[in-house]
Amino acid sequence: MSAMTLTRPAVPRHRTAAATQRWVRPSFWALLAGTALLYLWNLGSSGYANDFYAAAVQAGTQSWKALFFGSLDAGNAITVDKPPAALWIMGLSGRIFGFSSWSMLAPQALEGVAAVALLYAAVKRWSGPVAGLLAGAALALTPVAALMFRFNNPDALLVLLLVAGAYCVVRATEKASPMWLMLAGCAVGFGFLTKMMQAFLVLPAFGLVYLLAAPTGLGRRLLHLGGAALAVVVSAGWYIAIADLWPASSRPYIGGSTNNTVLDLALGYNGLSRIFGGAGNGGGPGGGGGGGNNTAFGGETGIGRMFGASFGTEISWLLPAALIGLVAGLWFTRRAPRTDRTRASLVLWGGWLLVTGLVFSYMQGTVHPYYSVALAPAIAALIAIPGRELWRGRAHWGARLALAGMVAATAMWSFILLTRTESWLPALRWILLAAGLLIAGVIMWGHRFTAVVLTLTLFAGFGGTAAYAVSTASLAHGGSIPVSGPVSGGGMGFGGGRSESTDSALVKALQATTERWAAASSGSQGAASLQLSSGKAVMAIGGFNGSDPSPTLEEFKQYVAEGQIHYFIAGGRGGGPGGGNSEIATWVADNFTSTTIGGQTVYDLTS
Template sequence: MTQTAEPPVLPRGHRAALVVLLLATAALYCWDLGASGWANAYYSAAAQAGSQDWSALLFAATDPAGGITVDKTPAAVWLMGLSVRVFGLSAWSVLLPQALAGVGSVWLLHNTVRRWSGPTAGLIAGVVLAVTPVAALMFRFNNPDALLVLLLIAGAYCTVRAVEHASPKWIVLAGAAVGFGFLTKMMQAFLVLPAFAVVYLVAAPTTVGRRIAHLGAAAGAMIVAGGWWVLLAELLPSGSRPYIGGSQTDSVLELALGYNGIGRLDGDEVGSVGGGAGWGQPGWARLFGGEMGDGIAWLLPAALIVLGGGLWLTRRAPRTDTTRAALLLWGLWLLVSGAVFSLMAGIIHGYYTVALAPAVAALVGIGTVTAWRRRREPAAAAVLAAATAVTAVQAALLLGQVPDWVPWLRAFVLFGGLGAAALLAVAPLAPKAYAGAVAVGALVLALAAPAAYSLATAAQPHSGALPSPGPATTGGLRFAGGLLGAPTPGEEVVEALRADAAGYRWAAAVVGSNNAAGYQLAAGVPVLAVGGFNGTDPAPTLDEFVQLVADGRIHWFISGSTMRGETGSDAAQRIAEWVAQHHTPTTVDGVTLYDLSR
């Protein structure tokens, strides 16, 4: 169907259902939110720093004295830092912005899908997003992915509004949303650009020339929205801002194009500690099993089936048909992002797949409603039956990875889903009431396993740099100290760091940002992260560190272990060796400290 008018007001029943959905989502994402403590202490320390110093907030420095930034652009830290400024430092205030981003994402996805596909499709999409396990994980965690998802859905909403009337204003806003996405997680935000551009070019009701011109304006808005901070960081001299963490040359452009850009695709990441090992070898199967499958694959096959079926059913529709445009929008989002995540050879983590969750959810909502409306056609009935059957099998396979967790659920969703698929196959011959009951039953069975998995995810704390979804038997990875987690120092160490801290720029220095974060969050004093996240950044160099010690800017050096790659600067290692050669160690509560003031 072609639809350009404003969607009708939601019926009372749908409004009530939406309110229930949002309240349930808020409960899932906010319940016992502080149980994860500092979650990813790396970003929690940056939020703490930003709450104390405006310059540290602007650049997302990991300490309030502005030594080095996080290895991402700063937008997510801005929200956390402002939350800490308002509510004070706590695990709850750090994690709250991500939970609210999750509720906002569900609401905005519902509104986006509803405009072209109706309220039922919007509600289904919202429910699927809310109960996707990787979403339940990341909207309760403080990595930048939560804000990125919200901004990308906002870009999709603006694209939908733009297509309806060939509106340059709305397509420019879509470009701005992607630009702010870049300020959240750099080039990952650009993976949705093919979807936005193709849909506008294909479906906007105006001439080709105007469509191209409008997209050019949107590209300009994206560059401005995402580029102003990059320009500021590049133009300011290095002494006037923190070192750009994750780069070898103190450059945001190097960070965006190298370590967080092309290096993620080809694996050539200078300063990293390794590629995608642990998340499956590059290939199309990566998304469907293992940790990535736990997070996103429950309804991924169904989304692909209804995408193909929906495009077939709308193959003869006019160019501006909004149902086909919706399938193209979310389908290209899923296919492009999914291909990149499947084939990239550099660092990749399972939680990245939260960026696929809105597309999967939207396609399930749009595709199933589109096929249901035409269920008396054999092709549409086959799409519904195939999607239901494949979902049942996929859920059984994923649940088979944790056979000791709720063992009856596997048989329930498998045999129930296959039975519902068989009934859907004959839906064209059935009375409307009977067919409707079967459809509701099939939807419940399809959502049962991911919903249970999401509840299990929310029921346990997650900490460290690499959280993962699921029940306790496969839950969030926890690491003590080093690269992937932050240490929890004892009271004697905390008292030592706080002693005379006001007389120094940094109360202490330690190799690795996660190590620094643990001490800084515990003691509430600035701790310099030597070498940045991986300990491979030349920040500071040995000469610069020696000068800082000579100038009395650092009180303690803390001995600590960290993982380190084979590439990047060895300045942090040389600094640790220099300290050991020139200063006397003392052990406090099992931690080796060097008093640099002596």
């Protein structure tokens, strides 16, 4: 920030570079080693984590078609309700090393390490190694990051791809490079193949920073952005084209869609219904979003949602400071040249934070607390970049005021967040509050800034989020809606660290089958657990929550007539009107004789 750095003493360039090189590289590798330790340590304790995605990964190790489409089972009855890019990586790992908890989750953890490295590189290019290290550490120590980079949901790969896209935008903006900008578009396109339209939330920031700061004429900037938009379309659209043009009779049903197309899934259940609620197959309670006191589905919408009971302890530890830093940074760079890199970085990461955060805050459809991991890189960068610039400009009272505000806000907000788990480390919140307010006062006083002051500043700023992240990584997490923090287990839904308990007699019966599907069950909860336990394909009638129109009763009858399903397992989760589960269950009960295997009512469809 030019207004705050005019008084810095001149240092010979060669001396500065030499001194920097001595500590930067070891510090960078220490950051990555610490991140890897945090994310990989005792990784297998979560078992299969989310059984829904674990079953799809397992299927991908048994069938290439299942891997390509993201099928829930190797028989290719129906896909998961997300695009398959994250499953490709976990499935390929399982094919190479054998399917297990570790082979599935280790790629997720390594994606987290890679995201930290790329964030460091992106921030370092314009703001120096200190800011890069701070940003990387802040990302690694975000509780929801420590959760999702040790879990098998698609969010880990999404974050890595978005950070990669931001890095490419930084490189593109430096020299007005259309190649780097198109690479950014490709990263976002593959982000679409990971979690669909959520990946597009960063596009306004990516486009704005290039349009604002690239060192070339307006016409060329617009032309380059058009090429990048084409790269997004091509890198995302090739899969949609193949999947939707593939004969529906020879591929799995697209789970979550209403008409068996990926395009409908993108625009409906994973698109507009997430924003406005009510559309598509699936979602939160009653098929829509959350609201009220339902913290698993986001709680009340509004500007304070990211600070509330649902999202607060997941993501908001450093959010107040990031917002203060963003405002201060934009103010101090308001008169900078158009291509000023500090302001450009604030536009990049600030645009990412504001657009994504506001969408999450006001979306009416399905949203879960762990979605907020998409905010973590932007918050981390907005801590590091303004923090570094304000520290360098601390000779000015305005810079000291903003920096003190960042430290004090973090300490006070950490105190509030830690009171939400009052029985856990009760002294920590008081220590952080006292240290933060003390350091804020020292910064404002501006008398002397020593290494001790800097160390205490980092402790007051990172102490709460780091403690929560370490606690998160030390515990097993499972279910379809995992949460971070000092609570073992996870959220509601599938699994609880290990796959749902299944009777050994039923598992042995399934393992003895040779049909395309060992069994069929309503909804994915029971089907996924049985599949993981037996290693055999189990058809999930109706998909994730039983509401997908797959298979229809006539299709199910045809499968039975052709001898492709051995058992029908009564009960199960789901039974929504779209899937015809009730009709199928009634038809089976009317035409086949029930028996009991291991306490479970089943029907032998081959008898």
